[in-house]
Amino acid sequence: LAIKEQIGDSIDIAPLYRYLGQIDMEEGKITSAQEYFNQSLSFAHKHRLLPDISEAYYSLSLVHQKQGDYKRSFDAYVSYTTYKDSLNSSDIARLEMQYEFEKREKEQELLTKQREALQEAKLERQRVVLVFFIVAFLLVGLLAGFIFYNYKEKQRTNQVLLKQNNEITRQNREIESQKEEIEQQRDFVTKQRDQIADQQRLITDSITYASRIQSAVLPGEAMMNRLPWESFVFYKPKNIVSGDFYWATKLVDGRILLAAADCTGHGVPGAFMSMLGITLLREISGKPEVTNPADILYKLREMVIVSLNQQGGKVDQADGMDMSIAIINPDTLEMEFAGAYLSAIVVRSGEFNVSSDSINPRISQLNDISLVELRGNKMPIGHHVSGSQPFTNLNITLSKGDMLYLFSDGYVDQFGGERNIKFLLQNFRSLLMDVYPLELNEQKQIIANTIEEYKGNRKQVDDMLVMGVRIS
Known part of the structure; x- marks a missing residue:
C-alpha cells in the first residue's frame, strides 16, 4: 500500500484499505478497522469505483454492527445494496446498447448493399435476371446468418440475465436473513437494557432507603x-x-x-x-x-x-x-x-x-x-x-x-x-x-x-x- 501511494499507482488502493480493515476487525481492532474502511470508501468515491464503493459500505455495515450501532449498520447496508443493484442495472443497459448498435450496423450494411445492387441493375439491365438471383441468394444467406447470429446472441444474453437474476435472488435472501439476525440482536439489547434499568432501580431504592436511615440518625428538627x-x-x-x-x-x-x-x-x-x-x-x-x-x-x-x-x-x-x-x-x-x-x-x-x-x-x-x-x-x-x-x-x-x-x-x-x-x-x-x-x-x-x-x-x-x- 505504501509503495503504491509513493509511485502514484491508484490500482487496488481501495481494496487494499478494505483488506487491512478486515484484518483489524478479525483481531478485534474495531476503531482501526473502521478508519481503513472509511479510507477505502473515500478513495472509491473519489475515483468512481462502484464495486469498491459497494464493498466498502458492506464492510462498514459489519463494523457498526459489532459496535452495537445498528442504525448506522442498517444505513450502510442499504447503501451497499443500492450500489450493488446499480452495478447490475449498468451491466444490463450496456448489453442492450451493444445489441442495438450491432443491429443498426447490420441494417446499415444491408441498405448499403441494396443500393449498390440497384445501381448495378441500372447500369447492366441485360444482366438483371442473373444479378437478381445472385442478389436474392446473397440476401437470403445474409438474412439467415443475421437471424442465426441474433438467436445465439439472445441465448447468451438470456444466460447472463438468468445468472444475474439468480445472484440478485440470493442477495435478497441474505438481506432477509441478516435483517432477522439484526432484529434478534436488537431484541437482545433491549432485554439487557431493561435488566440494567431494573437493577439500577433496585440499587436506587436501596440507596434511598439508606438515606432515610442516615437522616434518622442525624439530629432531627x-x-x-x-x-x-x-x-x-x-x-x-x-x-x-x-x-x-x-x-x-x-x-x-x-x-x-x-x-x-x-x-x-x-x-x-x-x-x-x-x-x-x-x-x-x-x-x-x-x-x-x-x-x-x-x-x-x-x-x-x-x-x-x-x-x-x-x-x-x-x-x-x-x-x-x-x-x-x-x-x-x-x-x-x-x-x-x-x-x-x-x-x-x-x-x-x-x-x-x-x-x-x-x-x-x-x-x-x-x-x-x-x-x-x-x-x-x-x-x-x-x-x-x-x-x-x-x-x-x-x-x-x-x-x-x-x-x-x-x-x-x-x-x-x-x-x-x-x-x-x-x-x-x-x-x-x-x-x-x-x-x-x-x-x-x-x-x-x-x-x-x-x-x-x-x-x-x-x-x-x-x-x-x-x-x-x-x-x-
Whole structure:
C-alpha cells in the first residue's frame, strides 16, 4: 500500500484499505478497522469505483454492527445494496446498447448493399435476371446468418440475465436473513437494557432507603429545637446519601456540643464513614470524662484508626474524616473549639476582644460587623503522617446576638461562575457577614440560592453542609 501511494499507482488502493480493515476487525481492532474502511470508501468515491464503493459500505455495515450501532449498520447496508443493484442495472443497459448498435450496423450494411445492387441493375439491365438471383441468394444467406447470429446472441444474453437474476435472488435472501439476525440482536439489547434499568432501580431504592436511615440518625428538627438557641442546617448531599454529617447534643455537665464533619469520599462510601463517625461521636460524647473538643477529636481519632484497622501505619490508608467541634456553656457563653482541618466562624455586631497570642484567629471587619475564623489543626481524624499529635483547644467568649457557623469544605470548593473556579473561603466569609443580621430561615435560603446560582448548570462536586446557631 505504501509503495503504491509513493509511485502514484491508484490500482487496488481501495481494496487494499478494505483488506487491512478486515484484518483489524478479525483481531478485534474495531476503531482501526473502521478508519481503513472509511479510507477505502473515500478513495472509491473519489475515483468512481462502484464495486469498491459497494464493498466498502458492506464492510462498514459489519463494523457498526459489532459496535452495537445498528442504525448506522442498517444505513450502510442499504447503501451497499443500492450500489450493488446499480452495478447490475449498468451491466444490463450496456448489453442492450451493444445489441442495438450491432443491429443498426447490420441494417446499415444491408441498405448499403441494396443500393449498390440497384445501381448495378441500372447500369447492366441485360444482366438483371442473373444479378437478381445472385442478389436474392446473397440476401437470403445474409438474412439467415443475421437471424442465426441474433438467436445465439439472445441465448447468451438470456444466460447472463438468468445468472444475474439468480445472484440478485440470493442477495435478497441474505438481506432477509441478516435483517432477522439484526432484529434478534436488537431484541437482545433491549432485554439487557431493561435488566440494567431494573437493577439500577433496585440499587436506587436501596440507596434511598439508606438515606432515610442516615437522616434518622442525624439530629432531627426536634433535637435542634431543644437547643437553647435558634439554629439552621443547610445540608445538600452530592448523591442520595452523604459523606457529611452534623451532630448536636447536651453533655452530662449541661454544656452543648455542636459538630460538623466531612468524611472521606461521598455517596455510599462517604455514608458508611459518616455512620461510623456518628456512632463513635455519640459514644464519646456520652461519657462523663469528656472535657474539651481537642480531647474528643483525639479519642475519636484513636477509635477510627482501630475501627479501620489502620494500626499498621500504612500511608495509603487515607480513610477518615475532617471535623470541627464546638462546646458552649449556655450560662457563661464560654466556647471551646477544636478542628481537624475544618474551621469555625463567629460573626457579631461590634469588635472581638481576642488575642492572637492565645488563639489563631483570622479576623475580618465590614462596617460594624466583625468575623473571626477559628482554624483547626492540619490533620484529619484517621491515620496521618503527623502521628498522634494532640489537637489544639481554642477558647472564646461569645455574646448574645453572635452567629456561630460550622461547615464542611463542599460549599467553598464548588466550581462555578463565569471563570469556572471555586467559590472560595473568602467569598463564603463575605456571604456570612452579609446575611448575619437576617433571620435564620432567610440566611439558610440565601446561602442555598447563592451556591445554586454560582454553580449554574455544572455538577455538584462534593457534599455541602453549613450549620448556623444564633447565640441568645
